[in-house]
Amino acid sequence: MRFRPGTTGPAVVAVCTLALTACSAGSLGSSDEGGAGSVTLTYLTGNQEQDIKEAEQLSKDFTAKNPDITVKVESRPGGTEGDNIVKTRLSTGDMTDVFLYNTGSLFQAIAPQKNLVPISDQPYIGDLDENFTKTVTAGDQVYGVPSGGFMGGAVLYNIPIYSKLGLKVPRTWAEFMANNAKIKASGVAPVVQTYGETWTSQLFVLGDFHNVAAAEPDFADRYTKNQAKYATSPAALKGFEHTQQVHDAGYQNKDFASAKLPDGLRQLAQGKGAHYPILTGVVNDMIATNPNAAKDVGLFALPGDDASKNGLTVWTPAGIYIPSTTTGDKLEAAKKFLAFVASPDGCKALAAVGSPTGPYAVNGCELPSDVPRSIKDMQPYLDKDGGSSLALEFLSPVKGPSLEQITVEVGSGIRKAKDGAARYDDDVKKQAQQLGLAGW
Structure with a gap:
């Protein structure tokens, strides 16, 4: 299934993690580990529970086809801590043989032309969705393969709560806040936030980019050229304002400051919270511990001001x-492994242990018929002309490292929206200068 973007143009630049554990697989010489004629690869990946499940299945299926290659896993945390680990290991020459990491702006920040092996000459490259390959391209070379499907940055919502209170899916921010008022009056936390894992705090800002692009179609281009700012763009500022408004209205769960992702997913699935702005990459983790969530949790795009332009902000898979x-x-063994991941067999391995986060980025990979309700809810946005847009980090290499700390401050009442936006504008400056972008 092919991803069809909205009206914001091609991708350059993105989020979330998957994984791989010990496996073995093809006859390619010898190594210091394993038997004669075998090769052992190390693989650095994320540490979420679903990552490990997918990793084990990839390992098993890859081993069946390549019994003389062993892949051993190392895991790392997400967020800024994980970013720093990846950058440090690359800079010191201590990186594993293969590794999973972000696409887009964060990919650009690890100096791919210096630190990575190009794979443009591999025969499967033509089978990858071009929206993905543009997010893992530096210069004229492609450097990564997709692990999993596209993701939506949206609001997951509890369907039984909506049914009980007679609520309709909101298409504007005013309708969303009106729903929150009714939900709070019923005794349920309207909006789940999990600032104990800071990366989860960013969705009201990052997931709002479809609305920014609808209001200012050239924002990404002007932002890259240092001609547009979050603090001075009325459309871009709204993500920070919405983060503040939800806090100021008392719509967050009581433990928002300390709760972590598993807590938020549990609260949503069990009806203790009604909404959770998050990436669809977490849906499998939610269903693994709360199977009812497959049918009880739906999805809608972050609402903006104009119902007629309501649409979904989309992330490409990790690379x-x-x-x-x-x-x-x-190196030859690593290329074999990447070729397996970037094939229908790789997609089948991932689908065997969890539902896709969205349409795949590999030609020939089809979504299973029994995907969860929240994943099905993405499809109308993807099918509608102008109904989806790539996140800003796919359209611009400019992305600061401190956004997750800033959105925690704004969402905790520590910092006002405009102050947070201005601080983030300052935060991106250093990276833009490091990338040598014109105008900075």
Whole structure:
């Protein structure tokens, strides 16, 4: 199933994690581990529960086809801490043989032309969705393959609560806040937030980009050229304002400051919270511990001001890369592994242990018929002309590292929206200068 973007143009630049555990697989010489004629690869990946499940299945199925290659896993945390680990290991030459990491702006920030092995000459590249390949391209070279499907940055909502209170899916921010008022009056937390894991605090800002692009179609281009700012763009500022408004109205769960992602998913699935702005990459984790969520949790795009332009902000899958320190037999084995991931067999392996986060980025990979309700709810946005837009980090290499800390402050009442937006504008400056972008 092909991803069809909205009206914001091609992708350049994105989020979330998957994983791989010990596996073995093809006859490619010898290594210091394993038996004669075998190669052992190390693989650095994320540490979420679903990541591990997917990793084990990829390992098993890859091993069946390549019994002389063993892949051993190392895991890392998400967010800023994980970013720093990846950058440090690349800079010190201590990176694993293959690793999973973000696409888009964060991919650009790890100096791919210096630190990664290009794979543009691999025969499967033509089978990858071009919206994905543009997010893992530096210069004229492609460096990564997709692990999983596209994701939506949206609001997951509890359907039984909506049914009980007679609520309709909101298409404007005013309708969303009106729903929140009714939900709070019923004794349920309207909006789940999990600032104990800071990366989850960003969705009211990042997931709102479809609305920004609808109001200012050239925002991404002007932002890259240092001609547009969050603090001075009325459309872009709204994400910060919405984060503040939800806090000021008392619509968050009581433990928002300390709750973590598993807590938020549980509260939503069990009807203790009605809405959770988050990436659809977490749906499998939610269903793994709360199977009822497959039918009881739906999805809607973050609402803006104009119902006629309501649409979904979309993220590409994470990428799997080969660092330039991988050489010889290990390099050939690593290329084999990437080829497996970027094939229908790789998609089937992932689907065997959890529902996709959205349409796949590999030609020939089809969504299963029994995907959860929240994933099905993405499709109308993707099918509608202008109904979806790539997140800003796919359209611009400019992305600051401190957004998740800033949105926690705004969403906790520590900092006002405009102050937070201005601070983020300052935060992106250093990265833009490091990338050598004109105008900075």
